[in-house]
Amino acid sequence: MEQPPCWQCNKKYTGLFCAHCNALQCPVDDYYSVFGMERKLSLDVQALQAKFYELSRLLHPDRFTRRSPLERQYSLEASSLLNKGYRVLRNPVQRAEYVLKKEGFDIGEQGTKDVPPELLEEVFELNMALEELKMGDQQARGAVEEARQRFAAMRDEIDRELEQLFQQWDEKHERATLQQIRGLLNRRRYIHNLVTEVENVATLSN
Amino acid sequence: MAYSQKVLDHYNNPRNVGSLDKSDPNVGTGMVGAPECGDVMKLQVKVNPQTGIIEDAKFKTFGCGSAIASSSLATEMLKGKTVEEALAIKNTELVNELSLPPVKVHCSILAEDAIKAAIADYKRKQAAREAVVAQAQ
Incomplete structure (x- = not known):
């Protein structure tokens, strides 16, 4: 995306600050662009953190108290974008x-069609066992723990698949890959909610 | 946001909770779920094969009040209907009867899907049985 020229000296630049007059620019509403990174799904979280600390210092509103009102505004916006983006x-x-x-x-x-029927069966059985456990049936505990492990393993498996698809998209940028990712994320959300629910019930009925 | 009286009634006194024998050839089982909210719904019908009338319906739903109320009401509506009449039940009937707000419409869709899935399962079983009978003759 082409950036407009610097608001202060009207020269071309790239990045958060103008290369000519060093004025802070209006941040683009995109997390990757605040971090100065390409839109990639695989990402080194440690490098991201280092970049986050570095930019947090550079963009901190305290550094702009003596600058123009416009730059003070931009530093607020950029800092908030940076924090949200990091999260x-x-x-x-x-x-x-x-x-x-x-x-x-x-x-x-x-739609409901993204959940395979055999998974629904398992989810149903798990919910039955959870209900029994909630009602104080300690015999259900074994079944619940077994189910928790099974679902946690499913989630790990999905995470591995996601990682591969992330790399695939980064290399080829094909929409079909994103479609697959979207389907997996749905399944993951479903399973993740279950694991959380099981953990809650297991703690409460201890 | 408050639930309507009818939702509360079905939630507090759900009708026809339970299960029917899954292996009975006259029983159709529908299992559906909504990934976004983690709901899962099982709805079963027992059909008289001579008349094609649904004689019993049971459900068990894990989910929010609206999902429970939708499936509870669905089982009430199913009893006494023919299989074809049951397929004509629309989620909008559930929405109107329970006064579901727009954010809860998907619960009624889930119930409609469950009815369709249960009847499809029943029909599948009947077709399989007829095939066996035809083969024996």
Whole structure:
């Protein structure tokens, strides 16, 4: 995306600051661009953190108290974008959801068809066992723990698949890959909610 | 946001909770789920094969109040209907009867899907049985 010229000296630049007069620019509403990174799904979280600290210092509103009102405003906006962006980008699931949104996918409502029937059976059985455990039937504990492990393993498996698809998209930028990612994220959300629910019930009934 | 009286009624006194024998050839089982909210719904119908009338319906739903109410109401509506009449039940009937707000419409869609899945399962079983009978003759 072509950046408009610097608001202060009207020269071309790239990045957050003008290369000619060093004025802070109006931040582009995109987490990757605040971090000065390409839109990639695989990302080194440690490098991201280092970049986050570095930019946090550079963009901190305290550094702009003697600058123009416009730059003070930009530093606030950029800092807030940076913080939000760090929270989203460091988490693989949120990062993928963000990229899907930016690439024009609607990630809200999903039909029921994305849940395979055999998974539904398992989910149903797990819920039955959870209900028994909630009602104080300690015999259900074994079944619940078994189910928790099974679902946690499923989630790990999905995470591995996601990692591969992330790399695939970074290399080829094919929409079909994003479609697959979207399907996996749905399944993951479903399973993740279950694991969380099981853990809650297991703690409460201890 | 408050639930309507009818939702609360079905939630507090759900009708026809339970299960029917899955292996009975006259029983159709529908299992559906919504990944976004983690709901899962099982709905079963027992059909008289001579008349094609649904004689019993049971459900078990894990989910929010609206999902429970939608499936509870669905089982009430199913009893006494023919299989074809049951397939004509629309989620909008559930929405109107329960006064579901727009954000809960998907619960009624789930219930409609469950009805369709249960009847499809029943029909599948009947077709399989007829095939066996035809083969024996």
